Amino acid sequence: MTGRDLAAVRARSPRKGVAGRACAGLCLERRFVLAIVTVMRLLSLPATLLCVRRQSLLQAGVLGRHLLVVVGVTVATIAVDRSAAEAQVTLESETTSRAPKERPKDLFAFELKAGIFTPKSNSAFDQTFNDEGPLVAGEIDAFFYHVPFVGPVGLGLGLGWADYSGEATRGDGGEPNEITDLTIFPISILGVLRIDALPRYLNVPFTFGLKLGMDMVPWRSRTGGQLAGSGVSLGLRWAGQVALELDFIDRRASKHMETEWGVNHVFLFFEGFGSHANSSFPLGNDFGWTAGLGFLF
Helix, strand or coil, X not given: CCHHHHHHHHHHCHHHHHHHHHHHHHHHHHHHHHHHHHHHHXXXXXXXXXXXXXXXXXXXXXXXHHHHHHHHHHHHHHHHHHHHHHHHHHHHHHHHHHXXXXXXXXXXXXXXXXEECCCCXXXXXXXXXXXXXXXXXXXXXXXXXXXXXXXXXXXEEEEEEEEEEEECCCCCCCCCCCEEEEEECCEEEEEEEEECHHHHHHCCCEEEEEEEEEEEEEEEEEECXXXXXXXXXXXXXXXXXXXXXXXXXXXXXXXXXXXXXXXXXXXXXXXXXXXXXXXXXXXXXXXXEEEEEEEEC
16 A cells, blocks of 8 residues: 555545544653553562561661552553553543444335326227226335445335226217226336435435336226126336435434334325337336325335
């Protein structure tokens, strides 16, 4: 590692450098005191031997004073050593607590949503039905890889329901006297990319989603309570999502949900989508939308 690399590392870790310098100063002071203690113990050793040999009270008093000095300096050394350890622990704890916490990687997502979806304008649909749903749906995504600096990639499964009603048309051109219902059950298999770089790296609570896959839409039509037709329409499906993560409202509650329930994040979202499921009956549309609540695990 070059000197320029070392300077860059020190610039990125200013608090760590301060903690290191403070602990280095305390350790140097401790070593100095320990050196003094060692010298004084060596100096007191001849006095101890002389006292034992001559049995002199005077020398015993001198020895006592030497021993008191040694005990005092030893106590001072222990105090300095303890202060150094406490200072190091305090500085390391403060540095660790202020360091940014890594955002956990998401493994699953679950979405509940509702919105407006009308099959693409066509004579068969427009002549009978005049409402817009609504469409109610749910989706679960499983993520298997995290693209660096982008977000997780995975597969999603969506299930939905929508019902349309209108007055049945008569072949002879007379006034309709029966109600026709059309019920659809969209099933979507999607590749999902969730872009979470803003909240992960910049603490901005907006994420984005891109989805592409296949729509399989079973449908059923009833007129006057009798089955008039049924089938399955297939086609391509795309979607784009904008989401607002709600962690910033109460971070303590968010942390509690993550610890107790495994819910990393809760978010509100708006999603626009298009479907080309027109194989057996024209049920696709160039644009529809849903909005709802999502959870990341």
